[in-house]
Amino acid sequence: MGFSLKKFTDQASLITAAAADTVALINQAIRENGSAHVVLTGGSNGIGLLAALKDAEIADWSKVHVYFGDERNVPVTDPESNEGQAREALLGQVEIPEENIHGMKLGGVDLARAAQNYEELIGQVKEFDLHLLGMGGEGHINSLFPHTEAVAETQRLVVAVKNSPKPPAERVSLTLPAIARAKKVWLLVSGAEKAEAAQQVIDRADPAEWPAAGAEGKEETVLYLAP
Template sequence: MIVEVVDDAAATLASALETHLAHLQGGGRSPRVALTGGTIANDAYRLLGADPGVDWSRVDLWWGDERFVPEGHADRNDQQARDAFLDRLGVPASRVHPMPAHGCSQSLAEAADGYATGLPAEFDLVLLGVGPDGHVASLFPGFAQLDETQRLAVEVFGSPKPPPERISLTFPALNAADQVWFVASGEGKAEAVSRALAPEGSVHQTPARGVRGRVETRWILDPAAASHL
């Protein structure tokens, strides 16, 4: 477990991400990454492109969760990523694996199961934000999806954060990763971060406790988010 307290979480994440991707590609790998949404992540994505050692045509991108709203909707994580870096850096459409959108003619459960069939057996890196309530992806405190052990992606109804319908990867999918990096910023995340990193606690209270990288788990925090540690 690595906990970094930095002045600029977005800039640190962007630099670390490009360094890691360049390292993997230098070893002949085509990195498989699950992206997160959120303000800090999108701030980081806007900074990508500084490292010429990253070949973005050889990076496959999935998402940890998505709002089940129409394609192109401003609330969708994939659309925010397109606006922040995918289009700007010319990431090929064949390398981008968005979750299904509302209007896809599938039920939410069918859409989740369909997405699961296209996931890699394991990720090189999973990026995650942390909500003030301790949720990760769209796995919320007290929700039944926290107990899922077989399905890799699930439907979520009644999300405490709008919009209410979502698709989320589950713990079995998120934990199938060499690296898991959490990023959090602001005083509003401090209590959740403290609970997530405490020696003891419940995944049902703080879902962020339920995800760990096989090789490394890294937390990138600004001083406000780390203020309760």
Template sequence: MVSLARVSDLNELITLASRRFIETITQIQFSGALHGDGLVRVVLTGGGAGIGLLKELARLDAAAEAQSESFPTLRVDWSRVHIFFGDERNVPVSHQDSNEGQARDTLLKHISIPEGNIHGYGLNGQDLDEAAAEYEKTVRRHAPDGFDLHLLGMGGEGHINSLFPHTDAVREKEKLVMAVKDSPKPPAERVTLTMPAINSSGRVWLLVAGAEKASAAAAVMRSAEAVDWPAAGVGGTKETVLFLTDDAATELG
């Protein structure tokens, strides 16, 4: 079942999601993560809301550090967080289209997280099937029981990660990672986590803003067919939350 967290606009969405992120991750770190080892596995997403969230997390982390001695506040222990990416374009990390590159620029280079805790796809124009197979090994090695939190953006047609309507990738039932060689949204070549990988997560959060996404948001809330509206097929084992701005909620009734 999808829980709705409705907000007025993108700024309020980012504010709410960032604070809930910190509360959730710190709670997991104190009470025991999915794997029972004190490490939290988080999948990041790109897009306006996703990158906005990362920027706000960096700002809040810096603020918490600045006031830590005079007024201790809730803060994520990033040394016990492992970072993954929902999908990646077939470009180097230095490219402006790289999801990992954007995450590094907005959050990861600003926090105290070990480099070994950041699990990128390592794409740079190589064979996509081989890259997908290698990332599947990475996921199974470092997150064998799934992810604690999977963040997702969503397109107007309901795509998540690089899972687009009526494609082989959205229909995949076994593999955790797939190559996408003909994405309808450029660039065409990508590697993506699949629905089985997403739904292995304890918590799945959809970050959705914009009037053009109203039909897809309504499809999520009515549990439409995933092959038609991929975002409607996601479900965390503990919770699934749709953070939704008012302009994207016009078709909810």
């Protein structure tokens, strides 16, 4: 399990490189295991990467399964929905079967039940091939914010978040233990306002203070970083 840093001159080159690496990883997983299991992230880098995959040479989209690191408690049709944004950027443009898109099905439902249902679903996956992550300026990943019960969770794979400091307040999020189920964890980070948090990730700081520093893959953890 190693940590590495990939530096880029700007956001566009970061997204281009991460997209190329994602294509290679997916195709390798399909070739070696018959399927690929990838956890998607929102944000400008995460959605930018998905948009870059629209014309990618994926071996077989029917062998790709996608999941979501977190979701806001809104319907998929809401502009705030991570799944909705992913569908618009990529999933609605390629031939991935609907049953391979594993959404959280939020929007007017009981958050605790939704979290439990999603935990049962991802618990059936032996391991993710890749967990993509964005990061906030204070170091949050998924909906795991500093000094919260969610980031301190050590057992549950999925938790309900009812008081997110970043609106909307109600969300469902994969936890650090869920992230640790991935072979590879890639953080996509750009922007001067995230420089301090990025350094904390590099220094492997206390996840309670800087949640992104607690993101670790089984085989590798990579920080894709641009100013």
